């Protein structure tokens with residue numbers, strides 16, 4: 184099978200197949216049955232599965248999340264969609280205090296098979312309240328699973344796994360992945376939650392990354408290859424439960440570690456990954472790990488500032504070279520425009 | 534509860550106020566059109582929520598506000614900012630992401646601010662600023678400061694719990710607030726009937742939360758002006774909050790400079806019907822008819838505005854981008 188589709192189409196296909204195969208699956212969120220269908224990911228699903236199963240909602244993220252928790256603990260398998268991670272912040276109470284804890288707190292008698300999709304905005308002045316990448320928040324809560332698929336293949340397979348999972352699963356999708364194509368089987372399949380994947384094998388340095396940062400890491404690996412450095416890129420795919428084994432195995436092999444994340448570096452998921460490496464492979468580490476993430480400032484809106492806010496592939500390459508003590512001058516091709524769009528065809532707004 | 538008909542009856546504002554109302558609506562309209570015309574140049578690199586069609590509510594309300602009064606807004610804030618006297622060139626520079634912007638380029642269109650003008654904030658998280666405005670009123674009362682607070686929000690925001698919670702607190706404490714819902718029938722592409730009970734108004738939520746409420750034609754600036762006069766005076770005189778709902782309509786796409794009738798969630802015909810009720814043009818015609826203005830006055834106004842707006846865009850384009858170091862400033866107060 185070599186059919187290629189885009190990431191957003193893979194998400195749509197996953198939801199269509201879940202709706203098709205399980206009567207208890209519903210998809211709900213602001214604009215879900217609407218004409219643009221959450222950046223295409225739910226477009227026209229309502230035509231095939233009807234307005235009872237593909238639903239809009241009032242702007243009531245808090246109550247609607249609790250509502251779907253109630254539905255999920257009574258037999259349904261809802262998928263909730265937020266156009267921005269920032270909007271899901273209004274739903275933290277039912278997710279964090281309730282859904283995450285129900286199975287444990289009720290002695291295993293309750294299940295909340297709820298899937299919550301949320302999208303990270305970036306660029307075109309998304310600014311402080313439309314761009315937050317809060318994976319570390321959710322990963323910090325025992326009882327929640329957090330996935331961040333990078334490829335179209337995993338976007339489909341992991342969303343299907345999430346819907347079938349009996350635990351609440353938070354799926355964090357980076358908007359800049361949506362237009363990227365990959366080989367995606369037509370049939371329904373699961374990509375397991377909790378397993379990282381080596382995207383590019385290498386022996387000199389390990390770059391652990393997730394989501395859009397994994398693509399940057401791959402680009403960095405190419406730059407490093409030009410400089411004679413052989414980087415391994417480990418795509419986490421799942422944040423929690425964290426695949427510590429794969430991290431440790433890779434660091435044991437290379438002895439060096441860089442972590443790249445789309446979120447704020449400080450107190451972010453990179454800290455946990457470095458910790459996993461130190462705890463599991465300290466004897467193999469030949470140099471201090473480096474990390475690449477966002478500085479501890481809110482997202483600025485002006486392109487002149489966001490230009491310096493978001494890390495790029497070159498920053499990951501530099502960090503990797505630094506772990507080797509290598510002095511390399513990396514250069515990035517000039518794009519002639521701001522780096523605030525996923526590709527030049529993009530003309531805003533979101 | 535005062536019946537709506539008793540609010541000023543059919544009293545009309547004096548001629549100079551009529552002119553001011555018209556001038557203010559026209560200014561917002563022309564500024565928004567200028568953004569729409571230039572957006573494709575790709576220099577305004579942030580989301581813009583255009584308020585064309587909805588100029589009357591902020592205009593009629595601001596006519597009763599004083600400088601020390603405070604205004605809170607959400608994502609569709611340009612009209613609220615301009616009507617309260619927000620610095621227009623600073624708004625345009627902000628949308629261009631420049632250092633002369635009202636938030637130093639850090640906020641963009643979705644985070645306008647002008648403290649000198651009493652425009653306190655705008656934020657694109659639904660209902661988020663409503664409770665903040667309530668806290669402003671509460672602090673003003675405690676500190677013995679004399680101001681009223683106006684809080685603008687859309688129909689969609691009224692579905693958030695925070696809206697109801699804030700209303701309740703304001704009602705319990707009889708705070709000097711005018712809650713203003715601009716009901717334009719849509720939340721992005723979602724129709725009102727998908728989100729709220731049929732044949733209901735937002736206005737209905739006033740009394741159970743301990744406050745008077747009215748709804749009115751949001752495309753008739755004088756109706757807004759009359760209702761606002763009652764609500765603002767009441768707030769100023771210790772009579773507590775009022776919930777005002779204005780029925781109006783957004784002309785452009787939810788976010789961005791284009792027409793969106795091709796999406797099918799509303800018809801071109803519906804849009805045309807609302808355009809026929811344009812708050813700016815219908816008022817102009819009325820003022821010509823009743824002799825409040827003449828052609829020469831209108832032409833002079835257009836001329837002045839054109840120059841003012843042209844100058845603001847030129848200044849915004851010429852304004853420098855913020856320096857890279859600006860990225861790290863203001864995380865904490867120094």
Ligand SMILES: Cc1ncc(C[n+]2csc(CCOP(=O)(O)OP(=O)(O)O)c2C)c(N)n1
Pocket residue numbers: 213242244266270273608609657658659686687688689690691717719720721783787
């Ligand atoms: C908490 C939250 N949920 C969702 C959104 C996405 N969103 C932005 S504007 C908007 C529509 C709001 O409708 P309304 O309040 O009626 O204002 P209008 O756009 O019609 O002026 C939505 C759903 C948001 N900004 N914040």
Ligand SMILES: [Mg+2]
Pocket residue numbers: 687688689715716717718719720721
């Ligand atoms: Mg609305």
